[in-house]
Amino acid sequence: MPAFNRHAMQPVPSLDEQARQDFVCSLRAHLSGRLMPGAYKVYEHRVEPSFRATNGRNPQDHDEVRKAMTLDPFYQFWSAMQRRSQELLWESVIDPTERQLPDLIETSKSLARSANQSGRGTLRLDPALPLPRYHAAVDIHLQPGGYHTEFTEDDVAAGVVYDKGINLYMGGALGAENNLMGDILLAYLRDKHPDFRPKKILDLGCAIGNSSVVWARAFPDAEVYGIDVAAPVLRYAHARAEALGVPVHFSQQNAEKTNFDEGAFDLVLSHIVLHETSKSALPRILGECHRVLQKGGLMLHLEIPRGKSIIEKFMHNWESYNNNETFSRFMTGIDLKAEALKGGFVDRDVLVDEFAPKLDVAQMNYAENFFWKILAARR
Numbered sequence: 167m168p169a170f171n172r173h174a175m176q177p178v179p180s181l182d183e184q185a186r187q188d189f190v191c192s193l194r195a196h197l198s199g200r201l202m203p204g205a206y207k208v209y210e211h212r213v214e215p216s217f218r219a220t221n222g223r224n225p226q227d228h229d230e231v232r233k234a235m236t237l238d239p240f241y242q243f244w245s246a247m248q249r250r251s252q253e254l255l256w257e258s259v260i261d262p263t264e265r266q267l268p269d270l271i272e273t274s275k276s277l278a279r280s281a282n283q284s285g286r287g288t289l290r291l292d293p294a295l296p297l298p299r300y301h302a303a304v305d306i307h308l309q310p311g312g313y314h315t316e317f318t319e320d321d322v323a324a325g326v327v328y329d330k331g332i333n334l335y336m337g338g339a340l341g342a343e344n345n346l347m348g349d350i351l352l353a354y355l356r357d358k359h360p361d362f363r364p365k366k367i368l369d370l371g372c373a374i375g376n377s378s379v380v381w382a383r384a385f386p387d388a389e390v391y392g393i394d395v396a397a398p399v400l401r402y403a404h405a406r407a408e409a410l411g412v413p414v415h416f417s418q419q420n421a422e423k424t425n426f427d428e429g430a431f432d433l434v435l436s437h438i439v440l441h442e443t444s445k446s447a448l449p450r451i452l453g454e455c456h457r458v459l460q461k462g463g464l465m466l467h468l469e470i471p472r473g474k475s476i477i478e479k480f481m482h483n484w485e486s487y488n489n490n491e492t493f494s495r496f497m498t499g500i501d502l503k504a505e506a507l508k509g510g511f512v513d514r515d516v517l518v519d520e521f522a523p524k525l526d527v528a529q530m531n532y533a534e535n536f537f538w539k540i541l542a543a544r545r
């Protein structure tokens with residue numbers, strides 16, 4: 167079972183629930199560690215040669231690979247099991263959450279009350295904020311109800327479920343507080359700008375605030391703001407940050423157009439958010455980053471891997487076709503520098519590091535050559 171730091175906002179699983187979570191974790195480790203490598207072999211030894219024999223050439227892009235691979239029985243088996251493991255994952259965390267939800271809601275209210283009194287961290291919700299269609303249309307990565315659905319008053323369930331769910335999804339590789347994304351981006355910033363000391367930081371699409379907390383701890387003199395479109399994850403983020411004793415200001419806003427003043431921040435971040443938006447939202451978000459940054463400020467985004475070869479790209483795009491990550495397959499083909507320029511940044515100030523240099527991060531096998539990063543300075 168992966169390490170996961172306990173705090174007041176987490177449900178305690180019963181022995182049976184714990185056993186189910188352990189099973190899901192082991193199943194996923196087996197699927198990704200033992201079976202998934204087989205899909206690469208099947209492609210090399212069976213699918214690609216057969217495609218060549220039929221077409222007189224190799225597949226040219228990941229879509230052609232997909233059409234050929236989806237006919238292969240080994241791939242079909244792995245893919246079906248992978249999809250089922252994702253469904254089981256949510257089921258295994260929803261049961262203990264549902265059972266303890268009234269208590270968790272009370273705890274979140276009590277943490278919010280003490281935050282109110284101390285005035286350190288804050289939460290501002292906007293029930294009138296329209297939910298972007300790219301979130302309303304599907305349950306992203308199959309989490310029932312997505313990040314946004316409220317099943318009851320003052321609901322925090324989506325946040326509770328997401329927190330434990332991503333811990334299991336990555337087999338604990340995200341760290342005991344799901345801190346890896348923040349750690350990687352922080353290490354990257356320190357590598358590129360060792361003397362940069364931000365005073366006001368904005369974390370876009372912060373969800374449960376797992377990365378916001380990393381930045382607030384790294385720069386205790388800075389004010390940290392986290393925004394998200396989804397209320398239940400924000401309620402959870404606020405209570406979680408308070409339970410961990412880290413002050414963050416959370417608000418329900420759309421990163422495409424926020425209510426922050428022009429030039430309000432010297433560092434704007436996002437962690438694995440852009441691939442869950444849309445073609446039209448992406449340039450609007452990058453434009454908004456430019457608007458809210460002060461001169462000399464930095465924009466920094468961490469994104470999911472794209473893969474080097476067409477078979478790697480195809481395997482990464484599995485999530486798009488089978489796990490409701492609908493936009494991520496388009497992201498693999500987008501020129502992010504061009505998008506940043508559309509947002510107002512200037513060519514020589516934008517750096518896109520797809521295969522990043524070695525970073526000083528604990529879970530190195532994930533940090534190295536895996537996630538890509540976009541760094542841009544506001545002129």
Ligand SMILES: C[S@@+](CC[C@H](N)C(=O)[O-])C[C@H]1O[C@@H](n2cnc3c(N)ncnc32)[C@H](O)[C@@H]1O
Nearest residue numbers: 313347371372373377394395396420421437439
């Ligand atoms: C994968 S989660 C983010 C994970 C988190 N940032 C981390 O560091 O692990 C994506 C989040 O982005 C939010 N989101 C997507 N589009 C958004 C938008 N236009 N404005 C604000 N939040 C958005 C979603 O509601 C969701 O909570």
